[in-house]
Amino acid sequence: MVPVGHVIRWGVWNDTTGMLSGYQLRWDGQLVRYSQHRDSPAVYIFDTLSIQIPRQTHCDIALSLRNAFLREQTYVVIGPLSHYVEYNTPTATLRAVWDARFETYGSRHFRGIFRWLNSLVGHHESPHR
Numbered sequence: 001m002v003p004v005g006h007v008i009r010w011g012v013w014n015d016t017t018g019m020l021s022g023y024q025l026r027w028d029g030q031l032v033r034y035s036q037h038r039d040s041p042a043v044y045i046f047d048t049l050s051i052q053i054p055r056q057t058h059c060d061i062a063l064s065l066r067n068a069f070l071r072e073q074t075y076v077v078i079g080p081l082s083h084y085v086e087y088n089t090p091t092a093t094l095r096a097v098w099d100a101r102f103e104t105y106g107s108r109h110f111r112g113i114f115r116w117l118n119s120l121v122g123h124h125e126s127p128h129r
Contacts, residue, residue: 008061009086010117013038013097015078022084023121025061029053031121053120061117062087068109069094075106085110085117 011022021035024043031053033046065087079099086095098107 005090006062007088008058008065008117009034009088010084010114012100013078013082013084015080015082020084023117025053025058025117027055027058029055029058049121051121057120061113064113064116065094068096068113071109072096072106075110077104077107083111083114085113
């Protein structure tokens with residue numbers, strides 16, 4: 001089970017504005033749309049989605065993210081519009097960022113998790129390219 005306080009985030013990073021916008025999945029299965037400036041810890045919540053994600057799915061995603069970060073210790077390739085996945089715990093934040101225009105070998109695990117997360121909310125990777 002994913003411990004209390006663990007959060008998974010994913011979405012689009014606009015390098016020009018410094019804004020991250022996307023979705024946040026809390027440990028209790030609550031899913032929200034949010035935005036955040038890359039230089040600020042403050043998170044602005046737009047709305048809560050009526051989708052409730054089962055804890056087992058959250059655990060599966062968290063495990064996949066952990067394994068991806070173990071394989072690819074760090075992955076940051078920022079483009080004008082980038083995609084990202086992020087795993088937050090009370091003591092650490094792990095974020096992988098890749099240029100949305102390219103499908104590189106190094107981002108393959110993170111892209112797969114990104115697509116999986118987007119499928120939970122009914123979106124696909126391509127609309128933000």
